[in-house]
Amino acid sequence: MEEVLQKPNINTTPIELMPDFRFAQSVDCVIFGYDGGEIKVLLIESDLPAYKGQWSLLGDVLHPDEDLDHASYRVLQERTGLSNMFLEQVKTFSAVNRHPAGRVITTAYLALVNVKDYQLQRQEHSLHWHSVSEITTMAFDHKLILDTCLLALKKKIQEEPIIFNLLDKKFSLRQLQQVFEAVLGIEFDRRNFRKKLFTTGMLKDEHEMETDVHHRPGKLYSFNPAAYEKIKGNSFVGLQF
């Protein structure tokens, strides 16, 4: 079979000579949440002897009858009880020695959840939220996958209104700024931040005030998807470099 596998091009190889189907495929979900001023990630303790005691991402192998999007959604639903969360493919990791069992190719997904929603629904006691900034090592190549997805998140919250997935439906501008700052690791000028956000037209005034806060209660807003749909078509955003 080695001979067949070395054929240079899948396009010119007849079906009956298709190379071995010898890879395992998995998904790994990087589930981010925001809590206590920090970005957190939901992890499970690895049960693989090679990684005993280390933390790993939530994942599973691809089933024969599903695609990768389906598998990642299934993992999230089965393990967190949540559905309808933000979930998007980020990158596929394929280092030859990334898994002790053999060639397991894994596709990383970025998921954003409201920590409160998860806490209400969880039945799973082996899962824990970890501050992203405190994680140094993980099982497999999961630290690399985490870092890659964190970078993707930093980029993406500047391009699309996905950050609202980390907040309650109604939020104050102070909370919104804090989440942006926690993800990006930088501080914004309060006034410029608010001006910029209002300019987008995506914030809907809920005509309510915060309650149970230790500071002066702020007005509550919600995300207005219809306003975003209007500006979404402006695909050329100018040269960013």
Added chain:
Amino acid sequence: MEEVLQKPNINTTPIELMPDFRFAQSVDCVIFGYDGGEIKVLLIESDLPAYKGQWSLLGDVLHPDEDLDHASYRVLQERTGLSNMFLEQVKTFSAVNRHPAGRVITTAYLALVNVKDYQLQRQEHSLHWHSVSEITTMAFDHKLILDTCLLALKKKIQEEPIIFNLLDKKFSLRQLQQVFEAVLGIEFDRRNFRKKLFTTGMLKDEHEMETDVHHRPGKLYSFNPAAYEKIKGNSFVGLQF
């Protein structure tokens, strides 16, 4: 084995019970070039009976001893003779019925080459450049992959200075603007475009003029990577939505 495969989580499955290694993995390269005012893509005629006469991307199955980046680079080098081109993973496609031979998961790579370089080096007569705008159907899910990579290209040329990969080392501002316009499908105001590009500091004056052109010869410039390295760290580019 079906029982084992249905185990919910790879992390809690001992190595000896790892699910079947039953998937094939491939790479497909979307090789873009710029020629005659148009964005083109390098395609090969499919030899699979199911797709006889249709065009497909350049691809190959993953070898047991290489990762996906390596495989895509190998495909490009073997089939075009080019090396050192811009090459980047875009997305993995995994629809259950995407390949007639079974579960072949494919990872798409975006490659940018200078058509002239390719023409000098090619030995392969089965490969042809096609105008992206004229392609309606392709073998497998390759039209979907092409569309996905074209969208990624449109986004990416606004974020990173990768467009220079489509041009000669020395180019005029007219040529640079034409490539941007061809990729994005929009027209720029000449003066604003130049102002914007000069502001980046990335254009190096070569103190030469175009030759053999039918219009007034323009000054030639080259891309200055050092200037880009300086501004690259400014990761927060402002909210784009």
